[in-house]
Amino acid sequence: MSLALLLALPFVGSVAAALLPTNARNTAATWTTAVALACVVQFGLMFPEVRDGGVLRQSFHWVPDMGLEFSIRMDGFAWMFAMLISGIGTLVAVYARYYMSPADPVPRFFSLFLAFMGAMQGIVLSGNLIQLVFFWELTSLFSFLLIGYWHHRSDARRGARMALVVTGTGGLCLFAGVLLLGRIVGSYDLDAVLGAREVIHSHPLYPPMLVLVLLGALTKSAQFPFQFWLPRAMAAPTPVSAYLHSATMVKAGVFLLARLWPVLAQSELWFWVVTGAGALSLLLAAYAAMFQNDLKRLLAYSTISHLGLITLLLGLNSELAAVAAVFHIMNHATFKASLFMAAGVIDHETGTRDIRRLDGLYKVMPITGTLALVASAAMAGVPLLNGFLSKEMFFSETVYLSSYPWVELALPLIATLAGIFAVVYALRFSFDIFFGPLSTDLPREPHEPARWMRVPIELLVLACLVVGVAPAWSVGAFLDAAALPVVGGTLPEFSLAVWHGFNAPFAMSLVAMAGGIAGYLLLAPLLESGRLRRVPIMDRFDGRRLFDRSLVALGALSRGGVRVAGTRRLQMQLLWVVVACLVAAFAALQGHGVGWGDRPRVPASLEFVLLWSIGIACAIGAAVQAKFHRLAALMMMAVAGLVVCLTFAWFSAPDLALTQLAVEVVTTVLFLLGLRWLPKRIPEAVRHPTLRDRARRGRDLAIALAAGGGLAALSYAMLTRLAPQSISPFFLSHALPEGGGTNVVNVMLVDFRSLDTLGEITVLGAVALAVYALLRRFRPPRESVEAPRQQRVLPADLKTDLVNPRTAPDTALGYLVVPAVLSRLILPIAGLVAVHLFMRGHNQPGGGFVAGLVVAIALIAQYMVAGTLWVEQRMNPHPVRWIAAGLALAVLTGLGALAWGYPFLTTHTAHVALPLVGEVHVPSAILFDIGVFAAVIGATLLILIALAHQSIRATRKPATAEAGGG
């Protein structure tokens, strides 16, 4: 089977397992075991190809331009890891079948398990560092899901989250480190990186790169100061712990250290960081492990300690130490996996993991007891077991190290001390629970587990024994193959014998044994009696608490940051936009300035100055009154608008003036109608302005003056210039001959830039639809529904000709008779004016837009004077249909050009000779203009109706207010 298929197999298996029904316990377990076993067999068969430094490669194109190949690379070291991952995976899968409750929906468990296995194999088989990071983060993700498998338990949720955050952060650091490595080496390919030792060490980016990579490795391997997540991860089901924390997840960190050892090691920085973290983890975790009362937590701390040992070995910058590290990786995986499984068996059969409650279990579960005893002896480093061999190698490395004198002194001390602690916690795990009188108050009646639940432990313990007794025979070849790529080049001389003679390391082992037994005898009663519940001294320096606090602090900090750097108030947001404009414009003008142009000025006339003075005064008045006197502000705004209209007319822009006039009328009327529903002023809320208020107002005034003044200056600068490269002469010269009209503005709207017009009528339509949709759901507040104050002051018995428009069938009575008659008379006249404006539009001021507005104004007048009910009893304006028809007509007119082979919106002018009238130009744009006309009427009326229906709806049941929508 090719490597790629082998890599894909667990993922495929994962998907298949996920699709099984939730109660398919046996199928899922068998399937998982089969997949893992297939991997073991296949990898096993590949050993001859990698044993003498051979490397298997397979690569696929992914993003070659960026140096990202999907490349699979297996050398001896990767092979060893792949075997550990799939081998222990197989055993754990068998074990999990019996461990998990029959009620548990295990297919999900096995699916995640296989996916995690695949991700782990992806890490060790990566031939590209980015690809390694890719799988690295996947292991974080799947371990998160596995640790949180019993998600209904709060400890599982917390443990999973902590593991994800810590290892995920480390993964991102590693990502950054690898990117830097890529910059240094010029490639992300593992082979290229492994061949660039000199370049890497001499590069100025080496220290930051190294620190980032190490952060990734140390978080993953739960090394000091990131060790705290591992004990919390014990909330996972025990098979997960057995897998993740013996052979896989945490080993990924040391895998990376060993993988990059040939190129990153051999520097001072490496020595201090790696050795330091390793030594502290080794010692402190072993110390903490002694005081644990939970079997799994004890093992968790022991795992940290053993990983510290491996890290320490890798940090020593010695090839022999690196070999020892590789050896201990293998040994630790075997005994730790079996210990976790044994802990699981005890938990499963007795119902507790509390060492204080467990006693004398050997009587009821002798086989499990024996297995656990042997495995913990291996963990403690008892001779004739595999743990002893690698521990001896470690001791001798610490003794024969040449470094600073105090380091040479401290390291063997730390090693021996950690050895003592290891013996203590190994005794607590084994002796303490298996011997003595049998406990009586256990939740369950203890007995031996199912046969197949024990088999995986038996196999692993057997391996511990075999390796311990005949190391060279059993693992010599594998260790050579695995260690060769780590040291790079040639293997140092080392011997795998059980007995090296009575030397310093052996003496240290003896001291550790003796000290450990003494320590246990001293400590056990204290812990057993419950007098010592916490870890002395170390309890105060709790990384976990620090982690929790910093997460909470991060949350608080970010919330504060968002509050300070952001705002939810509209006023501030608008202020920022204006200030941004000001700053941007001023910054852009720097160095250039803004000068007035030399276009000849039109001399000012008194009338014009007067006109503008009125306009300016009204505009300022509108701004002043806008807050509390909306009606007055609106009136003044209308006057300012009229002044603008007059200005347009003054400067010979009749089209603009006409359009502006109509727009002013419509918008002012709609505004007035909307005014009715705005919230009222609350007099009590008005307070005397404080100094702060005044300062704020002063600031706003300054910004307003600057923005207004700046805009005025820019306008003046623009208006006093002649645009030298302007495209406008083209429009003047082509409007009649090719656009078929003498009114250039109109030709521009319906021909030159008809796409703009199409867009603008779409905007109108969209706004009208949006307004209608919003107002249909709008329920006015109670105080707006009541009759206005002016009407309420009338005494009830007063005889008046005021009619209530909400109840009267015809409001055109009494004082409203005259306007009603007038407005009804205006309607046909307005229609005629609209037709006139429309027809002459192409050659004279006018056009579809203005014509539509005129019709709309006439209809609005009907609504205003006669009331909504009266109008709608007599006609249904169907504004929505007007909009649809207008848009469709405009589009279809434009599309008509396609039939003649021209692009969309190309116009065509037919020259028709009519009797009596003579020759007439009929441009196709006139149809387009009809579309504009219809859309404008529809949009305006729809907004009007949306507003008008408010007053009807306010007194009726909401459900009946459907009419008139179209």
Add this chain to the structure above:
Amino acid sequence: MIGWLGQGMPHLIAAPILLPLFAAALMVAMGERRRAGRALVNVLASLLGLAVAVALLVWVDGEGVPGVYLAGNWPVPFGIALVVDRLSALMLVLAGVLGAAAVLYSTARWDRAGVHFHPLFQLQLMGLNGAFLTADLFNLFVFFEVMLAASYGLLLHGSGTARVRAGLHYIAINLLASSVFLIGVSMLYGVTGTLNMADMAQKLAAVPASDRGLLNAAVAILSVAFLAKAAMWPLGFWLAPAYAAASAPAAALFAIMTKVGIYAVLRVWTLFFAGGDDASAAFGSGMLVVGGLATLAFGALGVMASQRLGRLAGFSIVVSSGTLLAATGLGLPALTGGALYYLASTTLAVGAFYLLIELVERARAVNVDAPEPDDDTDHLPFALELVELPQDVNLDDDEHALVGKVFPAAIVFLGIAFIGCALLIAGLPPLSGFVAKFGMLSALLNPGGLGDLGATPVPVAGWVLVALLIGSGLVATISLARAGIRYFWAPQDRPAPRLRVVECLPIAALLFACAALTVRAEPVLRYAQDTALALHRPSVYIDAVMSARPVTQPSWRPEASAKEGGT
């Protein structure tokens, strides 16, 4: 394929604008009561629009040069030209994909939450497509307005206090930004005398020194309008509340609206300043970079601070905006290429996320009656973690059984989709978010190419961007993990929510698209790189536009007074 496309080609460029407009007119005419018919028209039009967009992308990638369509058959620069180049085609496809997904989703229930949802939806698509296609600055304004007008309606769709409040803020700010846009356009017209962007880019060199100040001010003011749309700090505070308040399909479509601002910046800025070596070269790039970095940092803060998923998604849009702005400002073609890939990935991801949020909250609302934590109040999400657990054996306070719980199928789907979205937003493997981030980071750290061995120094802003990109990924991981735990793991024994296939399908499709982006990263990145190269060599675009000629008079209609080419 190319040849077949070439048949309908010149007119196909206008189709992304006309199709939605016509569909909208049709749906308006159909009236409110034929809701099913309207939904059908909307779905069909969206799918057809997507097909057209894909066809345009295939065509433009095959041709290699932009396609130009002269609306009204008037010569450049007097009429309005529509141009489809690689960037436009990419944006069209993204809008099409999001549109199709959102409209399908809306047919499950949202389209009944108010009137005129369907026509407004198509009008929004028309505005988006028009903005991506037009080569005329004023026409760009018009399409911005179409897009915004429709978006006002869509944002308010479904009503309710939160929507109206956020919606009115949104409208007010966008109206102001539109006025600013108009001021900028008119000043540019005053200085250059033209509105066609290609023509304008050509004429910039000829602007006399006395007008340079005005020109720069015009561009600066215009950019404020674009950047407000792109939600740059401090102009983008409207985004998170508005998008969080919008209904799910509207919010999903809005995921591409901030990208319109980015698109406009990319288009105008590269056209005007990337090619030339005149006095205004690289004008304002520092501003873009600093602003982008500030936006990125602010967005990351917001992501960390957010507890409600809607706001979290909104801030993640801010993060992506900041990233894109800073990447644009740095002006490295390889980086721009990575950023465009990122743009595609993040837009689809956030779109899917918005659709998902509604379903997740619905699942939660089945029996959880606890009030939603408001982000204004200082609610500590995991204060419980500070409570010391007994260092005893059973780590769970409530001694819950060591037996797993079965997830109902609906929750499984939501959970997987949530993980997918979270990975995409945080930029973690295996989905396209990781490839996108890697693409940008690699380009940032190797400005001279990967084999350059670091000979080209990385600018300080580049280092800051690297740090912020990685940091924002971390923050997103933490925040999304927190949210995921709270929504999926913490609730106990709740009944499964009822999901409909039309709601799940769009989410699955969007996530599938992101997976496809990962697997087919090479062709997509190649396309993005080509796009970036063309952007940094604006002469391609300018030449294509300036050399476009109107259709001359067909010989079989001698009386037609069609326009002659040129002036």
